[in-house]
Amino acid sequence: MSLNVSERLKIRSLSVERLRRRAVTLTLSSPLLRWRYAGNGADQILIVPQELRAADPSFWTEVAHGHFGLASQIADLRGASAFRITPPSVTWERELHGFGWLRHLAATEEEEAAAVARELVLEWIALKKISHGVAYEPEVIGRRLISWISQANMLLEDLDARSYTQIMSSIGQQIVALRTTWRNAPDGVPRMVCLIALVLSGLSVSGHDKQLKEAQAALIVELKRQILDDGGHISRSASVLSDLVLDLLPLGQCFGSRALVAPDEINASIRKSLRFLRFMRLGDGMLARFNGVSTGSPAALATVLGYASDDLTIMPLARSSGYTRLERGPTVVIVDTGSPPPLELSTEAQAGALSFEMTSRQHLIFANGGFPGPADHDWDSVSRATASHNTLCLAETSSSRLIRHEQLESMVDGLPIRGPDIVTAEFHDSPTQAELIASHDGYLKRFGLIHNRKLALSPDGHRLEGVDTLEPQKGTLRLKQDLPYAIHFHLHPDCLCRSAGHGQCRLTLPNGQTWLFATTDVAQMSIEESLYFVDSAGPRPSLQIVLRGTTFGETSVQWSVHAEAAKTA
Numbered sequence: 001m002s003l004n005v006s007e008r009l010k011i012r013s014l015s016v017e018r019l020r021r022r023a024v025t026l027t028l029s030s031p032l033l034r035w036r037y038a039g040n041g042a043d044q045i046l047i048v049p050q051e052l053r054a055a056d057p058s059f060w061t062e063v064a065h066g067h068f069g070l071a072s073q074i075a076d077l078r079g080a081s082a083f084r085i086t087p088p089s090v091t092w093e094r095e096l097h098g099f100g101w102l103r104h105l106a107a108t109e110e111e112e113a114a115a116v117a118r119e120l121v122l123e124w125i126a127l128k129k130i131s132h133g134v135a136y137e138p139e140v141i142g143r144r145l146i147s148w149i150s151q152a153n154m155l156l157e158d159l160d161a162r163s164y165t166q167i168m169s170s171i172g173q174q175i176v177a178l179r180t181t182w183r184n185a186p187d188g189v190p191r192m193v194c195l196i197a198l199v200l201s202g203l204s205v206s207g208h209d210k211q212l213k214e215a216q217a218a219l220i221v222e223l224k225r226q227i228l229d230d231g232g233h234i235s236r237s238a239s240v241l242s243d244l245v246l247d248l249l250p251l252g253q254c255f256g257s258r259a260l261v262a263p264d265e266i267n268a269s270i271r272k273s274l275r276f277l278r279f280m281r282l283g284d285g286m287l288a289r290f291n292g293v294s295t296g297s298p299a300a301l302a303t304v305l306g307y308a309s310d311d312l313t314i315m316p317l318a319r320s321s322g323y324t325r326l327e328r329g330p331t332v333v334i335v336d337t338g339s340p341p342p343l344e345l346s347t348e349a350q351a352g353a354l355s356f357e358m359t360s361r362q363h364l365i366f367a368n369g370g371f372p373g374p375a376d377h378d379w380d381s382v383s384r385a386t387a388s389h390n391t392l393c394l395a396e397t398s399s400s401r402l403i404r405h406e407q408l409e410s411m412v413d414g415l416p417i418r419g420p421d422i423v424t425a426e427f428h429d430s431p432t433q434a435e436l437i438a439s440h441d442g443y444l445k446r447f448g449l450i451h452n453r454k455l456a457l458s459p460d461g462h463r464l465e466g467v468d469t470l471e472p473q474k475g476t477l478r479l480k481q482d483l484p485y486a487i488h489f490h491l492h493p494d495c496l497c498r499s500a501g502h503g504q505c506r507l508t509l510p511n512g513q514t515w516l517f518a519t520t521d522v523a524q525m526s527i528e529e530s531l532y533f534v535d536s537a538g539p540r541p542s543l544q545i546v547l548r549g550t551t552f553g554e555t556s557v558q559w560s561v562h563a564e565a566a567k568t569a
Contacts, residue, residue: 003405007418010343014411021183043168045152047204047257049250053100054300055107063105063116070095072295072375072536082120083127090134091374097124097135098143102151114154121148121155122163125170139190141178142197145171146247149204175201175208179215186413187344189233189240192226195219196247203254220265227269231276232321235345236338237292238280241273242304249307274308277301279318279325280334283359288334289370290323290355291341292348295534316434317427324425326434329461330361336389337425337438340400340417347414348384351400353423353440354453355389358464360563363509364492366390367542370534383533384417390490392451392468394551395483399442399451419445433458441473448477449553463562471554482550487523487557489545490530497527497543505545506564513566519559523547 003011059069068075068082071091075082087093095101099121105113128135148155148171156164175198182194195218202212226234233240248270255262280287285298317324322338335356340349348371358366369388372379382388386398393399400417409415420442428435439452452469468487471477491497496508500516503525507515519525530544547557 003403003408007343007403007408011405011408011411014344015407018411024183044206045149045156045204046206047254048152049150049200049204049254051103051106051150052246052249052303053103054297054303055103057104057107059101059104060108060110060113060116063113068096070101072373081123081127083124089374093134094137094140094143097140099124099147099151100143102147102154106151106154114157117151118155118159118163121167125166136177136181138178138181138185138194141174142182142185142190142194145174145178145197145201146193149200150250171201171205172208175205179211182218188226188235189244192219192222192244193247195222196251199251200254203251203258203260216263220263223265223269227272228320229272230315230318230320231272231274231279232318232323233273234341235292236290236321236341236349238277238287238290239293239296241277242287242296242301245270245273245277245304245307270307271309271312274305275312275315276318276321278305278308278312279314280323281305282334282357282364283330283332283362284364285362286364288323288357289368289534290334290336290352290357291350292371293534294371295373295536316429317425319425322423322425324427324436324438326427326436326455326457327461328434328457328459331358331457331461331464333358333455333457333464335425335436335438335455336391337423337436339420339423339440343403343408343416343418344412346416347412348380349400349417350384350389351386351398351417351442352389352391353386353399353420353442354438354451355386355391356455357390358561360461360509360513360515361511363494363511363513365495365507365509365515365561366489367492367532368490369531372533372539373536376533376538379531379533379539381415382531387486387488388490388531388533390488391453392470392485392487394443394447394449394451394470394485396486397443397446399440431459443470444473447479447483448472449483449551463560465558465560467556467558469554469556470551477553479551479553482552484548484550485555487547487559489517489547490532491543491545493532493535493540493542495543497545499527507561514564515561516564517545517559517561519547519557522555523549523557 062069066077073088073092075088102117105117185191185194198215199219202209202215248266252262282288287293324335324337326333333356336352340346355368369383372383386393400419402415403418420440423440425438434457436455439450441450443449449470450473454467456465494510497505500506504518526546528544528546530542532540532542
């Protein structure tokens with residue numbers, strides 16, 4: 001795909017920045033300057049931060065039977081070491097070397113599990129004498145440091161002097177390695193994790209507080225850049241915030257334990273992020289499935305939001321992040337009203353402009369396909385397409401386009417997307433309805449048309465009305481040939497759907513509640529197969545309502561869905 005001027009300039013800028021970071025890393029890694037970061041040795045852990053992530057004690061049962069389940073994939077060790085087998089995937093390998101699974105072994109509170117944890121850590125130290133490969137990617141080092149320090153009680157308690165020295169020496173060496181290489185971490189969350197690990201190390205490990213001020217300053221810069229005013233992340237993915245909050249919260253405790261004042265920016269970022277997570281949570285307890293949101297747990301999200309104060313009110317419009325929330329009665333509707341994130345952070349962004357998700361109480365009715373789990377990356381491209389979202393798709397093309405450019409793909413480690421360039425959103429709140437009027441120009445350059453969408457939710461939340469319009473930016477337009485369009489309404493797999501005739505279909509939720517979907521005669525309604533990508537077991541078959549038609553240059557399609565009154569005996 002040919003690049004436009006701004007994209008060429010972006011690649012040049014990214015290339016220059018990448019070279020600069022590598023040069024700084026190379027300089028700091030030289031024997032002459034590396035000693036600057038060596039500290040006074042690492043002979044003890046001063047503070048053990050609280051592990052806030054949920055643990056699964058059953059992981060120990062798997063390990064005891066020779067299985068290692070990470071990143072939705074299970075490796076059968078067949079008597080070999082987890083560090084010596086061929087990894088099922090790079091994602092699995094990164095999780096293995098990140099040691100986040102130590103918390104599962106700690107949760108068993110069994111000495112045998114703790115002994116295995118210590119053996120695995122010591123084995124890793126013995127095998128990883130050469131500092132390269134996946135195990136020494138900056139973010140993986142950061143994750144490993146956070147895990148080892150957080151589980152120091154289990155790893156170091158009652159350990160013999162030689163093994164204790166080995167683990168502490170390795171921690172010291174990894175801190176030095178991360179201090180010299182964190183700049184090479186990919187932009188976004190990976191870089192943030194590195195800096196969180198460095199600040200945590202400076203607070204928790206003896207002899208390594210000399211560089212705390214420098215790491216703290218760098219972290220503040222990244223927090224200000226990556227956490228937007230409304231609390232969203234610059235990548236537009238809400239799911240990354242849960243992990244960041246769980247990494248940031250223990251930092252405040254560690255500052256207090258060292259009689260230091262945590263930077264205001266850390267607490268402010270946590271507060272903003274929690275507010276945004278609450279904004280993006282639907283009635284089913286999950287985050288709305290936009291832009292990289294994959295499998296998750298309502299319990300895990302509830303745990304994170306348990307740290308939010310009660311005064312965090314939910315805003316209707318997150319303008320910086322590009323999302324709008326309509327909520328009335330038991331119904332919640334969240335809409336994607338933003339443009340893609342910067343190119344370097346858009347490798348998981350999806351072409352879902354003006355798509356929406358909707359819940360009634362705790363049941364999901366309309367659901368985007370979401371982003372596949374780590375074991376199902378073959379579906380990534382399909383899940384990113386507009387047709388996998390609850391919005392209009394014109395001429396069987398997506399409103400955003402994948403950028404296939406070898407140099408750019410190599411730099412950002414994936415396929416970024418471009419467009420729409422302009423997405424507008426106006427929210428109106430009145431006693432009669434909550435109304436959103438939005439538009440995007442994702443089809444303007446190719447077809448000369450703008451997609452406008454109007455959504456109106458009734459005061460009791462029992463009726464959602466929508467109007468999707470295709471029209472030129474200004475004036476009138478008569479296309480040389482009619483273009484097909486399809487308006488997709490993907491249903492959650494647990495939502496049953498059957499035709500009710502006359503442009504209507506009836507939706508039945510697991511609790512027995514029924515909703516009636518209806519449309520005008522402008523478009524042909526059909527019930528078709530769909531896929532829901534974010535099930536923990538992998539892509540799951542579901543259904544979708546599709547409104548199909550053709551446009552000659554200006555078309556408007558009206559539709560509605562309303563809750564039917566419960567039948568009485």
